Amino acid sequence: MNKELICKIKVFAVSLWVLFFAGILNAQESSSFTKKQEKFLSKKTITTSMMGVGDFNAFSSYLYSVNIAIIHSDNPLVGATKLQSFPNPDLKVSPRELFDEIAKQTSSVWSYDHENQYWLFSKPLPYELDLAPEWIKEVRKGYIFYKPPTAPVGMDIYFAGHVDSSETSIQALRRISEEFAKPFDPEISADSMKEVKISNQTGLFYQTDIKEKNITWRQWAVVKNGYCYVIVSAIKREDESTILPDVERMVQSFKLI
Structure with missing residues (x-):
């Protein structure tokens, strides 16, 4: 077997391992949510024009008032963070995309709090x-x-x-x-x-x-x-x-x- 073929086989094997490992990570990430939650997170139904009007607390009140989602943070710094809309505020995004953007802007991590039944944005107190x-x-x-x-x-x-x-x-x-x-x-x-x-x-x-x-x-x-x-x-x-x-x-x- 020539060296070029051996090299290609090694590259292919590494690629398979990377895909396999990524699949494990994705499965672990998805396994924390129910099928109903996954369906909710994937639907592109939310416009973000109200996102840039106030802070996290104001936007969470808006999401609750229009029956989209209940989001919460135990860190007042997250709650007081002024949010910015997506570049196109009229573009419809999924809750997952919205939560990822909020987490990025507030330097927090989001998850579902099963005990309190809301989406929690966590950040250690300063x-x-x-x-x-x-x-x-x-x-x-x-x-x-x-x-x-x-x-x-x-x-x-x-x-x-x-x-x-x-x-x-x-x-x-x-x-x-x-x-x-x-x-x-x-x-x-x-x-x-x-x-x-x-x-x-x-x-x-x-x-x-x-x-x-x-x-x-x-x-x-x-x-x-x-x-x-x-x-x-x-x-x-x-x-x-x-x-x-x-x-x-x-x-x-x-x-x-």
Whole structure:
């Protein structure tokens, strides 16, 4: 057998293996969906003109209102991502094509959540913290809610937008700190706030008493990689001895990734 023929046989064998391996991957991908879901995902029935009107949350509300699909994300950054329409917004696409495009624009991965019966767009949160014992974490629109075992509220972490193109990170830090504090003190200035270290970044801390509600408001603001975050805690004075130590430990453990 000549060398040229042997080479062709090897190339053919490798090609067969590649096709076989690709088939396994496709089968694994398809096996995660039912036949009904596969049929739904493949139909080119959706126009995307509304996709470029708002963010992920707005578009998910639209898809639900017109009975196309229920999509959801546990990451507020995904929810707040402004979506762009396809180049031809009147072109009909399949749900699979639509979901792939949304995932690309939000840097997420989509799958079907059988327990909650919606299409889930997953992306790790941009931070880590050590959750206090018996506290519960709940994802809400624009923020993460942390509930202690002994009170209805304890701590929230807000995703407070981006650094604007016309400002520096320090200016953004001052801006968001003042925005969150002004409902309690309209004349507040970031100059009166305390500089603190949060996740090895310079942050601003503000505290005030809301006397009519017997609550102490605390907030920690920080900016990193162009994103703004505000940790908020509003605790009744009678609950401070049990809740505040947990809040302070979680803030101390807060680490932006």
